[in-house]
Amino acid sequence: MSDTGPARAVRHYVRREVSLTVHGDQGLHLERYSGPPGDPGLFGPDSVTWRVHADAPGMLMGGFASLMLQSLHPLAMAGVDQHSDFRRDPIRRLNRTVAYVVSTTFGSTEVAEAAIAHVRDRVHPHIHGTAPDGRPYSASDxxxxxxxxxAEVRCFxxxxxxxxxxxxxxxxxDRYYRETAEPARRLGARDVPESAAEVARYLRDIRPELQITEAAIEGIHFIRTFGATPLERAASRILMNGAAALLPDWARDPLRLGRSDLARLLVDRPLAQAAGRALRWAMEPSDIVGAAYERMGRTPPGRRER
Known part of the structure; x- marks a missing residue:
C-alpha cells in the first residue's frame, strides 16, 4: 500500500494509536535502545528472537494468547487475580508487560539486565498468597x-x-526457544525447555496441573469485551479471536471461548490475518526496533522511508 496522501495519514494514525495503547503516554524511551553502539544486548540482530519479537501482529495476538494460556494454571491465575490491577487499569498492565519484553529483547545489555533484576528482586517478592483452593503460591516459584x-514464547x-x-x-x-530460555533462567525459572520437542513434552506433562477457574473466565471475558467505544470493542474482539486460534486445541474448550472450528476457519482467521497485514504495514519497523538495529550499525529488515 502506498504511503502517500490518505494512506500516509491512515498509517500515521494507526501507528500513533497502537503505540499509545501498547507503550502508554510516557514515551518510547528510545535511549534504552539506541546505545551504546555495538552492544547486542541479550540477543543481537542475528538472533531469531529479534526476528520474532519485531513482528507486530505476531507479538500482539501472541501476547493475548499467552495471557489466556497462562490463566489455565490456577496458581498463576491466583497471583494475577489477587495482585494485578488489570480490571481497574488494564492498559497500564499491558504497558508494563510490553516494556519488560521489549527491554529484554531490544535493550542494551544494561537495560535488559536491569529489567530482569527489577522484576526478580522488586516485583515478584511481593506477589504471594493463597489460591482459592487453599494452596500457597509465589511469583518467585x-x-x-x-x-x-x-506459555508466552510458545504463543509469540x-x-x-x-x-x-x-x-x-x-x-x-529450536534456536528461538534456546535463546529465550536464558532470560527466563535469570528471572528464576528452572528446567526451561530449549527446543520445540521439549516444549511439546513440557506442555503434555503439565496438563494435569491446569484447570479453569472463575477468575480466569472473568479475566478473559474482561479482555474480550475491552474498549471504550464500539470500534475499540470490535478491534479487541478481532484480536482476541485471532489470539484464540493460536492456542493448543486442548486449551480452547476449558476457556469457554465459544467459537466453533468453522467460525475460527472462515471468520476469525481471515479477519485476524487482515488485521495482521494492516498492523505490519502501519507499525513496522517500530521506532524501538529501528533504534536497536542502528545501535548495531544495521538496517532493520523491511525498513521504509516515512
Whole structure:
C-alpha cells in the first residue's frame, strides 16, 4: 500500500494509536535502545528472537494468547487475580508487560539486565498468597516462572508464523526457544525447555496441573469485551479471536471461548490475518526496533522511508 496522501495519514494514525495503547503516554524511551553502539544486548540482530519479537501482529495476538494460556494454571491465575490491577487499569498492565519484553529483547545489555533484576528482586517478592483452593503460591516459584515463560514464547512463536511472517525452519524454532530460555533462567525459572520437542513434552506433562477457574473466565471475558467505544470493542474482539486460534486445541474448550472450528476457519482467521497485514504495514519497523538495529550499525529488515 502506498504511503502517500490518505494512506500516509491512515498509517500515521494507526501507528500513533497502537503505540499509545501498547507503550502508554510516557514515551518510547528510545535511549534504552539506541546505545551504546555495538552492544547486542541479550540477543543481537542475528538472533531469531529479534526476528520474532519485531513482528507486530505476531507479538500482539501472541501476547493475548499467552495471557489466556497462562490463566489455565490456577496458581498463576491466583497471583494475577489477587495482585494485578488489570480490571481497574488494564492498559497500564499491558504497558508494563510490553516494556519488560521489549527491554529484554531490544535493550542494551544494561537495560535488559536491569529489567530482569527489577522484576526478580522488586516485583515478584511481593506477589504471594493463597489460591482459592487453599494452596500457597509465589511469583518467585521457579515452577510457575517456567510455566509463564513457556506459555508466552510458545504463543509469540505461533503468532509470528500464523499471521504472515516467513515460516521458520525446525532448527530456527529450536534456536528461538534456546535463546529465550536464558532470560527466563535469570528471572528464576528452572528446567526451561530449549527446543520445540521439549516444549511439546513440557506442555503434555503439565496438563494435569491446569484447570479453569472463575477468575480466569472473568479475566478473559474482561479482555474480550475491552474498549471504550464500539470500534475499540470490535478491534479487541478481532484480536482476541485471532489470539484464540493460536492456542493448543486442548486449551480452547476449558476457556469457554465459544467459537466453533468453522467460525475460527472462515471468520476469525481471515479477519485476524487482515488485521495482521494492516498492523505490519502501519507499525513496522517500530521506532524501538529501528533504534536497536542502528545501535548495531544495521538496517532493520523491511525498513521504509516515512
Amino acid at each position: 521457579p515452577h510457575l516462572l517456567t510455566w509463564v515463560h513457556i 512463536l505461533a503468532g509470528y508464523e500464523r499471521f504472515g511472517a516467513p515460516t521458520l525452519t525446525p532448527a530456527e524454532r
